[in-house]
Amino acid sequence: MLPTIPTESNSYEECKITSDWLKAHTDVRPVLAIVCGSGLGGLAKTIKDPVILKYQDIPNFPQSTVHGHAGQLVFGTLQGKQCVCMQGRFHLYEGYPVQKITLPIRVFKLMGVQTVILTNAAGGLNPGYRVGDVMVIRDHINMPGMAGNNPLAGLNDERFGVRFPCMSDAYDRKLREMAHEVGEELGFSDFLKEGVYVVLGGPSFETIAECRMLHSMGADAVGMSTGHEVIVARHCGMRCFALSLISNQSVMDYTSKEKANHEEVLETGKERAAQMEQLPGRVVRPAPRVQWQVNIPTQSLSCVRNRSLSRI
Numbered sequence: 001m002l003p004t005i006p007t008e009s010n011s012y013e014e015c016k017i018t019s020d021w022l023k024a025h026t027d028v029r030p031v032l033a034i035v036c037g038s039g040l041g042g043l044a045k046t047i048k049d050p051v052i053l054k055y056q057d058i059p060n061f062p063q064s065t066v067h068g069h070a071g072q073l074v075f076g077t078l079q080g081k082q083c084v085c086m087q088g089r090f091h092l093y094e095g096y097p098v099q100k101i102t103l104p105i106r107v108f109k110l111m112g113v114q115t116v117i118l119t120n121a122a123g124g125l126n127p128g129y130r131v132g133d134v135m136v137i138r139d140h141i142n143m144p145g146m147a148g149n150n151p152l153a154g155l156n157d158e159r160f161g162v163r164f165p166c167m168s169d170a171y172d173r174k175l176r177e178m179a180h181e182v183g184e185e186l187g188f189s190d191f192l193k194e195g196v197y198v199v200l201g202g203p204s205f206e207t208i209a210e211c212r213m214l215h216s217m218g219a220d221a222v223g224m225s226t227g228h229e230v231i232v233a234r235h236c237g238m239r240c241f242a243l244s245l246i247s248n249q250s251v252m253d254y255t256s257k258e259k260a261n262h263e264e265v266l267e268t269g270k271e272r273a274a275q276m277e278q279l280p281g282r283v284v285r286p287a288p289r290v291q292w293q294v295n296i297p298t299q300s301l302s303c304v305r306n307r308s309l310s311r312i
């Protein structure tokens, strides 16, 4: 008998209730999930035949409280793949336990999702970054997790994953490579970067001393999300790919007059919307059909075969 510890708000049973409810309200069976960051809700426009379900109607779902997060799930297809898009995510600073913030990820797992694409807005710590750059996340530093606030804290449910999941491969290498290939094809190379995202609790933006510290410990961009969701997704075996839009430059210098603010974050989202909206679809798009020509002269046999290779 397991000891009774207060439920963590993302227990198997709770997630199952939510996933069963969603299955009863849409015929879409998503294999792909997209999480929209601040000001990036336009990604949902790329979804065909949308079916919209509001968070307020979904059992066990938290509510969005932040401007720039609409608070609805959009089901449909992206590049022919059945997909669910979170138009609005949850953050620690909204007052939710980290387990509640990540409940949707487990719900998606129970619905059949295999790959999660996450986006966020972030402050640029790397002095080589400019506002409007898009950073493919290579790795993260989870500051709340280091202080004990990890979404997997509490009893482990083996139906989701192991007690001590590996995180050295959290951000899928193949999908990262694909993003750079696609970025080159689309002419995005000038603003497409790759780096380390550090997640903090927020909601206050960082002090100058904090920004300096975060950069010196290896972070290229700073934000308030994504890391928790990725940990939960990896725990239950989903592939993760994540993008940070550098929405503002972190202030690193005491002579600077710059001040981080949410309006600038949302404005940059609008300005880069067109490009941000193209990347997820192109990364998951099935690869072009490859023609294989096999000639075996001794038997004068010729065989042509078409193979469609899926990227996810």
Ligand SMILES: O=P(O)(O)O[C@@H]1C[C@H](O)[C@@H](CO)O1
Pocket (backbone or CB within 6 Å): 036, 037, 038, 039, 066, 089, 091, 119, 120, 121, 122, 202, 223, 224, 225, 226, 261, 262, 265
């Ligand atoms: O949901 P994301 O991580 O994109 O939101 C970022 C972090 C804060 O919620 C907000 C600050 O402007 O944007």
